[in-house]
Amino acid sequence: xxxxxxxxxxxxxxxxxxxxxxxxxxxxxxxxxxxxxxxxxxxxxxxxxxxxxxxxxxxxxxxxxxxxxxxxxxxxxxxxxxxxxxxxxxxxxxxxxxxxxxxxxxxxxxxxxxxxxxxxxxxxxxxxxxxxxxxxxxxxxxxxxxxxxxxxxxxxxxxxxxxxxxxxxxxxxxxxxxxxxxxxxxxxxxxxxxxxxxxxxxxxxxxxxxxxxxxxxxxxxxxxxxxxxxxxxxxxxxxxxxxxxxxxxxxxxxxxxxxxxxxxxxxxxxxxxxxxxxxxxxxxxxxxxxxxxxxxxxxxx
Numbered sequence: 001x002x003x004x005x006x007x008x009x010x011x012x013x014x015x016x017x018x019x020x021x022x023x024x025x026x027x028x029x030x031x032x033x034x035x036x037x038x039x040x041x042x043x044x045x046x047x048x049x050x051x052x053x054x055x056x057x058x059x060x061x062x063x064x065x066x067x068x069x070x071x072x073x074x075x076x077x078x079x080x081x082x083x084x085x086x087x088x089x090x091x092x093x094x095x096x097x098x099x100x101x102x103x104x105x106x107x108x109x110x111x112x113x114x115x116x117x118x119x120x121x122x123x124x125x126x127x128x129x130x131x132x133x134x135x136x137x138x139x140x141x142x143x144x145x146x147x148x149x150x151x152x153x154x155x156x157x158x159x160x161x162x163x164x165x166x167x168x169x170x171x172x173x174x175x176x177x178x179x180x181x182x183x184x185x186x187x188x189x190x191x192x193x194x195x196x197x198x199x200x201x202x203x204x205x206x207x208x209x210x211x212x213x214x215x216x217x218x219x220x221x222x223x224x225x226x227x228x229x230x231x232x233x234x235x236x237x238x239x240x241x242x243x244x245x246x247x248x249x250x251x252x253x254x255x256x257x258x259x260x261x262x263x264x265x266x267x268x269x270x271x272x273x274x275x276x277x278x279x280x281x282x283x284x285x286x287x288x289x290x291x292x293x294x295x296x297x298x299x300x301x
Contacts, residue, residue, distance in 0.1 A: 013253070030213065032087070033196060034204050040076070040221070043189040044193050046221065047182065067184065069175075092252065095255050105241050106166075179237075181230060
């Protein structure tokens, strides 16, 4: 992985780590459909002028059906499901479940794209998941008022969202390889906004939404979606679906960091140990360790 790709990888992890905090803040006020509609509409409005400025609008028309599929699989469905889950389970727990995405992406790449997954990469995926569990062991809890049944539904929704992300990553690699990544990010957000609009209008909150909740929604749209998807689709195109999806291993780590910086949450030895294990697992999954030099160079392009 080249330095530019590694920088994109870390920045993407930081942005998506913050997204779970923003979802948890704004979801009770907006509801899942309305919040996600605001999120993807803002992202589309942020990205479309950039795409037009760079002369990439033609790619939207040429790839419209494929971009629509990506928008539904990689934004509309998982965003709604994860937002729903944060109504019951904590943001940290939701981010842990999100860390199963590389498993789904790797299985999809193996079964669908016939990509060869080396033993060291499988080991890295397993170690990374173990590090996520270690990071939050004993800290998984429900939001106030959450019941066991609602938690079960929330967990199932988050796992289904992770599966959708994994399928979308491989679909994007197969059908949109080499396509302008800004066009992919823009087109997918427009498609997601159009798909969710009827549901958002039907469930729009009756009570006025507060300034804090709007601020969280705007941050989700601009930073955690618009900018983040430029980085994500660029990584898929440059390093492959499984490696790009491995970013989810670092999301809980950044969640802890943001909690310490902005909420004064303590960083314990357990957190430090979990973070170290996650980094080792991610290094293996990305091919930093155990990959032949030629193969690693080829994968980085």
